Amino acid sequence: MKEKHSFNFLVGVIIGVLVAMLVWYWQKSTRAEDGALALLDRLKDAEQKVREVSVELVRGETAVSLTPPPADDLQQVKGIGPVFADRLQSENITTFTGLIGLTADQLAEILGIRLGRAETILIEAKQVA
Known part of the structure; x- marks a missing residue:
């Protein structure tokens, strides 16, 4: 069972x-x-x-809106003259915002300058903007 x-x-x-x-x-x-x-x-x-x-x-x-924002006078930034302004415009960087958005390495490569100088230009651009 x-x-x-x-x-x-x-x-x-x-x-x-x-x-x-x-x-x-x-x-x-x-x-x-x-x-x-x-x-x-x-x-x-x-x-x-x-x-x-x-x-x-x-x-x-x-x-x-397909119109680009108006271009800023990048020569107001200490360290950017007509030659550097032309180089930046050839890379479609025409505003302070576009300039500030770059890294120091990118700016140094575009302008063909030392990294320290590029950092100084970015600091000046932030003050102008």
């Missing part, structure tokens, strides 16, 4: 494990589907936004 009880117990444990695995798998798959559906919703919203913006662009309702 005892053998029958242990057999029934093992069968019950195996069935319980199988049921637990099925429930776990079902929950995992539905969570993945929910995540995929959420991503599809976000994709649909993004595509709708792209369509709206492209329609606005076709109609010309969106104003886009």
